[in-house]
Amino acid sequence: MRTHWRRLSVVGVGLIGGSIARAARARRLCDTVVGVGRSRASLEPALAAGAIDVATDDLADGVRDADLVVLCAPVGALPGLVRAAWPHLGPETLFTDTGSVKRGVVAAAHGCSARPGVTFVGSHPMAGSERSGFGASDPELFAGRLALVTETAATDPGAVAEVAAFWESLGSHVRTVSVDAHDRGVAVISHLVHLAAYGLVAAAAGDALSLAARGFVDTTRIAASAEALWTDIFRENRPALLEAIDGYRRILDCWEGWIRAGRWEALEAALGRAREIREKLA
Amino acid sequence: MRTHWRRLSVVGVGLIGGSIARAARARRLCDTVVGVGRSRASLEPALAAGAIDVATDDLADGVRDADLVVLCAPVGALPGLVRAAWPHLGPETLFTDTGSVKRGVVAAAHGCSARPGVTFVGSHPMAGSERSGFGASDPELFAGRLALVTETAATDPGAVAEVAAFWESLGSHVRTVSVDAHDRGVAVISHLVHLAAYGLVAAAAGDALSLAARGFVDTTRIAASAEALWTDIFRENRPALLEAIDGYRRILDCWEGWIRAGRWEALEAALGRAREIREKLA
Structure with missing residues (x-):
């Protein structure tokens, strides 16, 4: 070799x-x-x-x-x-x-x-x-x-x-x-995350930006990435990315429903599961 | 004084x-x-x-x-x-x-x-x-x-x-x-961003996690925050948070529509506007 x-x-x-x-x-x-x-x-x-x-x-x-x-x-x-x-x-x-x-x-x-x-x-x-x-x-x-x-x-x-x-x-x-596991995996772990970060910046555009602290700055660092490169990636991985967006939306829609209905225990439990997963990556 | x-x-x-x-x-x-x-x-x-x-x-x-x-x-x-x-x-x-x-x-x-x-x-x-x-x-x-x-x-x-x-x-x-400007501003710049980060971790739970790189780790750092504290914050700022979630969803829905329809120029322009805003914060 x-x-x-x-x-x-x-x-x-x-x-x-x-x-x-x-x-x-x-x-x-x-x-x-x-x-x-x-x-x-x-x-x-x-x-x-x-x-x-x-x-x-x-x-x-x-x-x-x-x-x-x-x-x-x-x-x-x-x-x-x-x-x-x-x-x-x-x-x-x-x-x-x-x-x-x-x-x-x-x-x-x-x-x-x-x-x-x-x-x-x-x-x-x-x-x-x-x-x-x-x-x-x-x-x-x-x-x-x-x-x-x-x-x-x-x-x-x-x-x-x-x-x-x-x-x-x-x-x-x-x-x-495998090629399929790669493209589906990075759609969720990388491509969706970039799209979501760009979206958080777009959502904050305006007066709220002047209140930005470290959490916002870190969470949206990747939204400073070159948009031409990322549009190209989103285009190439369209089917897997659309699936990933759909999964993310279903989670946020569910949590929004709990917030609207005051189901705080359910929300806290779901956030806790995410926190445990994230802590293991640190 | x-x-x-x-x-x-x-x-x-x-x-x-x-x-x-x-x-x-x-x-x-x-x-x-x-x-x-x-x-x-x-x-x-x-x-x-x-x-x-x-x-x-x-x-x-x-x-x-x-x-x-x-x-x-x-x-x-x-x-x-x-x-x-x-x-x-x-x-x-x-x-x-x-x-x-x-x-x-x-x-x-x-x-x-x-x-x-x-x-x-x-x-x-x-x-x-x-x-x-x-x-x-x-x-x-x-x-x-x-x-x-x-x-x-x-x-x-x-x-x-x-x-x-x-x-x-x-x-x-x-x-x-003002109190109102504070609560609406942090709903977008902080509370939504935490909810979104927890959501990205929840969306990635499973096989994709093993592919996590620096982008994912940085973007989701705040999802390691204590869920009890954040559920409390979401409860207290419910009206402003619901507005912020709605604004974020409208952006992601719009971008998803463009991805589905192949409107790459529109997407790239929108990502570019977000990138410019984010770069000014760095």
């Missing part, structure tokens, strides 16, 4: 891609890092910081000689990037991504014609931030964080193990999940 | 009351601190820590000679405590509280028969924590935090200024608001 990479190609050198490049460099996991971006100018900061050795705006060139390719683009762009990169990948290339939704990108890879030695395994490092861009990147972004790796009936177990080992070498602990 | 207190009486020596006692002591704002609790045993930790000089479970005794009395009990208990303490307050006593809802406690004080020199002014330090009890108290809890002071047409402006000066002497910055 490979744990050192001759040529790592990072497609999209923003918060996540920049952090991967810097972490791989700092941990001496590869010889050369190639950064692929929309323009060479957009890659200048990463070149200047020494995070990447080579900058290119040509996807085919950028992935051609790599033995590890990581796509770090917005989720909506991933299926197209998988298809565009596929014919240019060299033999023995391990190919992964970092998208927050796995259905589309995994399906795109499965739809590509088989090529000996070339394998795609979906990844999702649970290590974002409300910030974005290379300027927000951090070589320690993945340390101590969870990285999810998806597997399907068609995925080569050896490739899954190599991708898992890659995330572990960046300091992450890894869980392997 | 008084800025030093001969005898400070703190009724309820938990997170908030304990922090007030310790802050007043650390900043040399008073000569003696009296702690009033349900039992003397419950006050032992505060006595042992030197946060209070005198411990009593007798409210009348505890407030009798004080020139500043601060009620730090759960909001549902505040109206009864105001009425019970009132006849025992000495002349020239400044009387305030720290409750998260102001309607009930202010009405209780207004309902008490006028006594020369005795004035009640409602306060609400926006400086809680998901923790509770004296063990969680912190003499710096109020430093740099907002303290809200309520005024009504009947409130003596000199007393409002003294209460404001008291919070400033603990390091807070003070805003004076």
